[in-house]
Amino acid sequence: MKKATKVLTLALAMIMLAGVLTACGGGSKNGSTLTFGTNPEFPPFEYVTSNGVIGEFDGIDMAIAKQIADENGMTVAMESMEFDSLLVALQNGQIDAVIAGMTATDERRETVDFSTTYYTATQVMIVKEDSDITKATDMADKKICVVQGYTGEVCVQEMGYSYEAFKKGTEAVLELVNGKCDVVVIDSATAKKYVGDNEGLKIVEDASAFESEEYAIAVQKGNTELLDKINASIEKMLSDGTINELAVKYTEEATAE
Helix, strand or coil, X not given: CHHHHHHHHHHHHHHHHHHHHHHHHCHHHHCCEEEEEECCEECCCEEECCCXXXXXXXXXXXXXXXXXXXXXXXXXXXXXXXXXXXXXXXXXXXXXXXXXXXXXXHHHHCCEEECCCCEEECEEEEEECCCCCCCHHHHCCCCEEEECCCHHHHHHHHHCCCCEEECCHHHHHHHHHCCCCCEEEEEHHHHHHHHHHCCCEEEECCCCCXXXXXXXXXXXCCCHHHHHHHHHHHHHHHHCCHHHHHHHHHHHHHHHC
16 A cells, blocks of 8 residues: 555656646747747837737737737747847747847857848938938947947947947937937837937938848747748748738838827
């Protein structure tokens, strides 16, 4: 009897442990919830609002993430974190995927897999309307602000210019509005939002200095099952014009505010 009791107790314990692991697994691991990580400081791609498409989160990326989950019969969840922490969280299994206006660079491809490109963007400079900055080389003796971890920071680094990095785009733009810096380097679509929100600012482009960049969704290295599902949804949204419609919708809303 003692031996049988021990076996029964062990069996029950294993069942309970399995239940706990299943409950804690989260994400696409249990097949019901797809958990994305994002940095909601990058309008019109991701930002916080009172009535977003995923809880408090709204933007082009959020609408794309929701449709991916819906098309695969899954519930979508969104985790907010610092941009620099997103890939670490992905590798640690805290989230299933990253959607954050993230550029699919060769360096990042070494540690994660990227989906099909869903958006092509470029970097621009935000300056005051009376600024004498007309091209990237004019920033040489200016005070430059960027967002930490964003492509704008990489571009300025490669140009060899000194700069100040902020955690949020709003903080960098506020420095410009308050006259504490001369220029902010950031993504073109996001720049339109900030210029629309703040009087006295304008966008300066320099195609010779800033190359286009491709945004994609990141998943853990080797997670082909999830990647295939994401790619199928993205390709469908690209072919039927959904992503283009979202880009127009959110960009127009941003510039109209």
